[in-house]
Amino acid sequence: MENSKKETENKKQEERNQARKYIGKAESRRFCVVESRVIDRITYQNAKVPCGKKRCTTCPHGPYWYARVWHGDKRTRVYIGKEFMTLNEFNLKKRIEKLEKEKKEWKERS
Numbered sequence: 001m002e003n004s005k006k007e008t009e010n011k012k013q014e015e016r017n018q019a020r021k022y023i024g025k026a027e028s029r030r031f032c033v034v035e036s037r038v039i040d041r042i043t044y045q046n047a048k049v050p051c052g053k054k055r056c057t058t059c060p061h062g063p064y065w066y067a068r069v070w071h072g073d074k075r076t077r078v079y080i081g082k083e084f085m086t087l088n089e090f091n092l093k094k095r096i097e098k099l100e101k102e103k104k105e106w107k108e109r110s
């Protein structure tokens, strides 16, 4: 039940973030969610992100998609990319890319 309470809180926070339109430099220093969706109980966020570099003139970057996941008892984000896909699709894509790489290496060796 704690989790659903947290989810409600996070949802409220997201709504607040969405309501806050991106204006000026101060805003460019924070992770700014422009869209969020929930699929199979996983929250996905499309956000503009600051890179942290002092001299960056193109901050924030993106928007990029992130999946909100629990890592033990901590909530973290998994970077998905510019194009939206679910966490399952993302993991599948990564697995395919790994196999393709292995195939290429194997071909080069033989």
Ligand SMILES: [Zn+2]
Binding pocket: 050, 051, 052, 053, 056, 057, 058, 059, 060, 061
């Ligand atoms: Zn930057």
